[in-house]
Amino acid sequence: MQGWFSGLTLARKQAVWAWVFLAVPLAFFTLVRFWPALDAFALSLSRWNLVGPRKYVGLANYERMAADPVFWQVLGNTFEYLLLGLPASLLLAFLVAFHLDRIQTGQGLLRALYFLPHLTTATAMAWVWRWFYQPPPVGLLNAWLTALGFAQQPFLRSTTQALPAVLVPAIWAALGFQVVIFMAGLKAIPRSYYEAAEIDGAGSWQILREITLPLLLPSLVFLFITTSIGLLRIFDLVYNITAGGEGGPLNATKPLVLSIYQSAFGRMDMGYASAQTVVLFVILLALSLLQMRLLRSRP
Amino acid sequence: MASVTLRGIRKDFGRTQVIKGIDLAIEDKEFVVFVGPSGCGKSTLLRLIAGLEDATAGDILIGGRTVNTVAPKDRNIAMVFQNYALYPPMTVARNLGFGLRAARLPAAEIDRRVNEAAAMLGLETLLARRPGELSGGQRQRVAMGRALVRDPQVFLFDEPLSNLDAQLRNQVRTEIKKLHQQIRTTAIYVTHDQVEAMTLADRIVLLRDGRIEQVGTPTDLFERPANRFVAGFIGSPAMNFFPARLDGAEIVLPWMRLPCPPFATAPTDGRITLGIRPEDFLAGTDTHAVPEACRFEAQVGVVEPMGSESLLVINAAGTDIQVRLIGRAFPQTGSTLGFAVNPAELHVFDAATGNTLRR
Ligand SMILES: Nc1ncnc2c1ncn2[C@@H]1O[C@H](COP(=O)(O)OP(=O)(O)OP(=O)(O)O)[C@@H](O)[C@H]1O
Numbered sequence: 332m333q334g335w336f337s338g339l340t341l342a343r344k345q346a347v348w349a350w351v352f353l354a355v356p357l358a359f360f361t362l363v364r365f366w367p368a369l370d371a372f373a374l375s376l377s378r379w380n381l382v383g384p385r386k387y388v389g390l391a392n393y394e395r396m397a398a399d400p401v402f403w404q405v406l407g408n409t410f411e412y413l414l415l416g417l418p419a420s421l422l423l424a425f426l427v428a429f430h431l432d433r434i435q436t437g438q439g440l441l442r443a444l445y446f447l448p449h450l451t452t453a454t455a456m457a458w459v460w461r462w463f464y465q466p467p468p469v470g471l472l473n474a475w476l477t478a479l480g481f482a483q484q485p486f487l488r489s490t491t492q493a494l495p496a497v498l499v500p501a502i503w504a505a506l507g508f509q510v511v512i513f514m515a516g517l518k519a520i521p522r523s524y525y526e527a528a529e530i531d532g533a534g535s536w537q538i539l540r541e542i543t544l545p546l547l548l549p550s551l552v553f554l555f556i557t558t559s560i561g562l563l564r565i566f567d568l569v570y571n572i573t574a575g576g577e578g579g580p581l582n583a584t585k586p587l588v589l590s591i592y593q594s595a596f597g598r599m600d601m602g603y604a605s606a607q608t609v610v611l612f613v614i615l616l617a618l619s620l621l622q623m624r625l626l627r628s629r630p
Numbered sequence: 631m632a633s634v635t636l637r638g639i640r641k642d643f644g645r646t647q648v649i650k651g652i653d654l655a656i657e658d659k660e661f662v663v664f665v666g667p668s669g670c671g672k673s674t675l676l677r678l679i680a681g682l683e684d685a686t687a688g689d690i691l692i693g694g695r696t697v698n699t700v701a702p703k704d705r706n707i708a709m710v711f712q713n714y715a716l717y718p719p720m721t722v723a724r725n726l727g728f729g730l731r732a733a734r735l736p737a738a739e740i741d742r743r744v745n746e747a748a749a750m751l752g753l754e755t756l757l758a759r760r761p762g763e764l765s766g767g768q769r770q771r772v773a774m775g776r777a778l779v780r781d782p783q784v785f786l787f788d789e790p791l792s793n794l795d796a797q798l799r800n801q802v803r804t805e806i807k808k809l810h811q812q813i814r815t816t817a818i819y820v821t822h823d824q825v826e827a828m829t830l831a832d833r834i835v836l837l838r839d840g841r842i843e844q845v846g847t848p849t850d851l852f853e854r855p856a857n858r859f860v861a862g863f864i865g866s867p868a869m870n871f872f873p874a875r876l877d878g879a880e881i882v883l884p885w886m887r888l889p890c891p892p893f894a895t896a897p898t899d900g901r902i903t904l905g906i907r908p909e910d911f912l913a914g915t916d917t918h919a920v921p922e923a924c925r926f927e928a929q930v931g932v933v934e935p936m937g938s939e940s941l942l943v944i945n946a947a948g949t950d951i952q953v954r955l956i957g958r959a960f961p962q963t964g965s966t967l968g969f970a971v972n973p974a975e976l977h978v979f980d981a982a983t984g985n986t987l988r989r
Pocket residue numbers: 643646648666667668669670671672673674675822
């Protein structure tokens with residue numbers, strides 16, 4: 332052993348040591364992450380209640396899913412979170428970062444304030460917002476609406492307003508992180524581009540469209556993907572903000588992950604939960620592949 | 631085409647004074663170079679003219695019009711930046727046309743002017759590329775082209791050659807000079823390289839620490855430096871300086887007494903700094919051309935042969951002297967040899983103030 336190792340070149344020795352160190356986390360990861368994940372595929376073809384024996388049922392879980400109106404509603408909700416939340420969230424973050432980048436005094440403090448919600452636990456935040464949305468006299472928002480002479484709103488109790496109402500704190504929570512990423516991207520653009528454009532007489536719209544946004548593309552793609560994944564996996568906020576963790580009136584706010592959770596740990600239907608997990612996995616995988624494509628095709 | 635006039639220009643960044651009062655008149659069609667050591671305020675002065683910075687005090691006139699409150703785009707200037715500032719996502723053609731698009735010119739006119747500038751700079755084959763796909767020299771030319779298409783009244787250059795290697799720099803320098811002779815637009819060019827300044831300038835403005843040390847043609851600055859700083863900055867290798875004393879009509883050095891040039895006025899205390907350029911020494915039989923009093927003996931310390939010339943460090947009475955000899959022959963290290971000073975090329979400065987004593 333000693334002789335074998337000392338016979339290697341320096342580069343090989345370093346490689347051997349690197350593999351020795353990497354093997355430990357790799358084994359751990361395989362055990363606690365990859366294996367259960369792979370097992371989920373097998374599980375999605377079975378029926379299992381967590382304690383009894385596993386029974387192979389073929390594609391029965393998927394057939395059941397396709398025929399389940401609640402599944403389709405939940406999938407629709409998930410994409411509604413994505414399609415409403417993504418543009419709103421990125422636009423808002425860009426506007427904040429863009430203007431924050433222009434001010435000199437208090438920039439650090441303001442950025443820290445925007446970042447703060449990112450450090451808060453979703454559960455605590457959910458409960459605070461849940462209180463905001465309560466009907467009067469408890470709810471803050473309705474109290475304000477009344478004070479300003481507007482009609483009261485049902486918010487979480489309405490099938491149409493509940494989902495956007497859940498989305499607002501989700502966007503607010505993600506804002507800090509996105510602002511920080513956007514600001515880093517903006518700061519990386521050399522000042523001389525703006526100065527050259529100023530001398531060239533470009534208006535702010537031309538500068539934004541032809542210089543700032545193209546140079547911000549890497550940050551934009553990164554946030555596009557991370558935000559999408561975050562929205563597609565939305566769970567703890569919904570679970571805590573809706574009464575009893577049920578997913579809103581008539582499942583109005585229920586996202587896919589909450590549905591998976593309920594199938595698995597509410598009804599002990601591990602096979603059905605796994606089948607839904609596989610669907611989510613496929614969506615996330617497609618999105619990640621899209622990201623790699625977008626980043627690579629960049630000039 | 632326009633003149634540029636600076637009147638009492640001052641610029642502070644917070645509490646630091648960077649430009650400390652500058653008056654300067656640049657004529658129409660002139661090529662003026664701002665030169666000086668790093669941090670002397672060259673870029674700041676250029677950016678003030680461009681309108682990228684606001685002057686703390688004073689007036690800037692372009693073409694006779696005060697432009698203090700005029701936006702950069704309305705000053706009718708074009709600027710070439712040190713890092714070129716080419717917009718990375720755009721092709722060369724779109725980079726060149728950026729300013730014209732901003733001015734909302736018709737597309738046909740933009741195309742015509744872009745192609746014209748591209749032809750002038752030999753960029754025709756590069757129009758479809760992006761800046762990332764160009765070499766340093768090509769980028770530099772695109773940056774020049776972008777300035778050219780705007781057909782400005784004044785060109786501003788901020789160290790446009792500093793990112794190029796030495797060989798390319800010489801080549802592009804020549805191109806810039808040719809270009810200026812062709813289009814004859816007023817140009818202000820910033821550099822810290824005195825060779826660039828000497829070769830390009832109609833007039834050099836030598837700056838130090840936010841003030842003008844001397845303004846003049848390259849020949850003026852080389853032959854009649856106003857003070858010791860200018861004398862030391864212009865010329866390479868740099869001028870030798872020796873502490874000396876004025877005794878009647880003679881300059882007293884530790885190893886010789888030289889006849890004082892007639893154009894010098896005596897300082898009050900007689901203490902002077904004598905400046906002699908390395909190329910104003912003679913050696914061997916060449917020394918017979920000058921009067922006896924200008925000759926001295928020295929030991930040859932270091933010899934650096936450079937082909938058509940050689941650089942020596944010689945030692946006379948304990949003082950090291952830089953000497954440049956033209957010609958292929960060069961003396962042996964360690965030998966003692968006769969040298970002489972060309973008496974017509976002495977520079978005499980007041981030891982206390984550093985100012986020239988030339989009348
Ligand atoms: N925006 C600024 N804020 C504060 N100080 C500045 C600013 N810009 C320049 N300075 C200071 O002004 C002085 C002159 O700067 P400037 O860039 O004009 O020098 P320069 O002559 O162009 O030097 P270099 O040859 O290194 O480019 C420097 O001491 C610099 O630190």
